Amino acid sequence: QVQMVESGGGLVQAGGSLRLSCAASGRTFGGMGWFRQAPGKEREFVAAIRWSGGNTYYADSVKGRFTLSRDYAKNTVYLQMNSLKPEDTAVYSCAAAKTFDTDSYYYRISHSYGYWGQGTQVTVSS
Numbered sequence: 001q002v003q004m005v006e007s008g009g010g011l012v013q014a015g016g017s018l019r020l021s022c023a024a025s026g027r028t029f030g031g032m033g034w035f036r037q038a039p040g041k042e043r044e045f046v047a048a049i050r051w052s053g054g055n056t057y058y059a060d061s062v063k064g065r066f067t068l069s070r071d072y073a074k075n076t077v078y079l080q081m082n083s084l085k086p087e088d089t090a091v092y093s094c095a096a097a098k099t100f101d102t103d104s105y106y107y108r109i110s111h112s113y114g115y116w117g118q119g120t121q122v123t124v125s126s
Helices: none
Strands: 003-007 010-013 018-025 031-037 044-050 056-058 066-071 076-081 090-097 120-125
Touching (some): 003 090, 031 076, 044 066, 056 066
Parallel strands (some): 010 120
Antiparallel strands (some): 031 090, 044 056, 066 076
């Protein structure tokens, strides 16, 4: 049975940092990603990582501020979020896919991922 356990959300002031973690178990994956959803808005892609090779992909809104990495042995990904802004406030959800397509159309859409974590709240105060 696949389990996705997230941690690391919280409240931080603008300009601060947080690190989110997502530990996956139960099977191997082709890639993992993070999505976020703010109140009244649609879920949006944040970042993704191809498990084999560790290639990373980011939304333009977080590029240069967020860094996604993986611990291959622990089947865990980490989203380091720096220079946080109030507009980063959202529920962040970790997702995993059996296979990972490096075509941006696929890794940016939530339907490409079959497994999801419970979500963790990130609140950035101004």
